[in-house]
Amino acid sequence: MYDVIVIGGGPAGMSAALNFGRGLKETLVIDAGEPRNKVEEVSNGFLTQDDISPHEFRENARKDVLKYDTVALTQDRVTDIEKDGEIFTVTTESDEFKSRQVLLAAGLREETPDIENFDAFYGTSAFYCPWCDGYELKGKRLAVMADEDSTSNLVMLIANWSRDLIICTDGKSLLNDEDKAMLKEKGFDYNESPISRMKGRDGKLEALEFEDGTTETVEGMFARMNWDTDFDFLETLDPDREDGGGLRTNPLSETSVQGLFAAGETKTSVASQQINAAASGADVAKSMMIGLMKEEFKKL
Ligand SMILES: Cc1cc2nc3c(=O)[nH]c(=O)nc-3n(C[C@H](O)[C@H](O)[C@H](O)COP(=O)(O)OP(=O)(O)OC[C@H]3O[C@@H](n4cnc5c(N)ncnc54)[C@H](O)[C@@H]3O)c2cc1C
Structure with missing residues (x-):
């Protein structure tokens, strides 16, 4: 069983995974390989990463994250998440994984x-x-x-x-x-x-x-796009939403489902930039780990 499953391998999910690795947490990142920015040639505005192709950005992120033994990546699509007691079961198109926490970092659904x-x-x-x-x-x-x-x-x-x-x-x-x-x-x-x-x-x-x-x-x-976070894989857990449709989260970025957190554009429900998503992933990972560490400390 993993400590954390991260859904989405964009800047939010990978930045979180980097921090989970450094925090010694057993982590699985599941990414469908369909980033919203796949259509652009270069991405701009990220200090030290200005004018970089989305592909190169992701390759660099992959190298950073895979330096940590406790982090694994898999390319797959999440289709459902269930929670039984304290344990999450994340179902993908080809497998099933269990974890203590889940981070939603799946970006946005976009309509052009x-x-x-x-x-x-x-x-x-x-x-x-x-x-x-x-x-x-x-x-x-x-x-x-x-x-x-x-x-x-x-x-x-x-x-x-x-x-x-x-x-x-x-x-x-x-x-x-x-x-x-x-x-x-x-x-x-x-x-x-x-x-x-x-x-x-x-x-x-x-x-x-x-x-x-x-x-x-x-x-x-x-032009303006239409965005939402109405992912099919959230139908079973059905976390609470704000009036505008975005996920309701507390100051720790936890949704109404205990142990289910959100980061990056999945959390904000509007498009931002890679640097904001990466910062969000790093912040939320630390909040999540403090919860895990408290549980682990009690058992020492
Ligand atoms: C045309 C365009 C141009 C842009 N230009 C810039 C720019 O110049 N500079 C900049 O900073 N930002 C730019 N952005 C915005 C930037 O791409 C986003 O702000 C950033 O990628 C958001 O990061 P994220 O991690 O929240 O989501 P994403 O990067 O979208 O990552 C989400 C990941 O979740 C995965 N996912 C979704 N559903 C599932 C599922 N069911 N199972 C498994 N995985 C799933 C997706 O495959 C994706 O890889 C641009 C975006 C677009 C569309």
């Missing part, structure tokens, strides 16, 4: 915008996070996909990196007269017509075609 060809450009010239990818698109002609919650905020953010913007709503009437006047005053274009498709080659976005028959030349796009 329903626009023809979006996925051909996602991660190379279409993004959602200006902190991650704004620098590479600075000064370029960019499309900004507005949504109900964040039109003015997103435009304000992206305008930091480029003043050559076209605001799109993909068929939704989101821009009121005040918004339109503001965009016009700042010299930004807008088009509320549905986007019929994205055009370009080799991952480089070149134009947006709209249902109103117009075509706009653009070199990049920022």
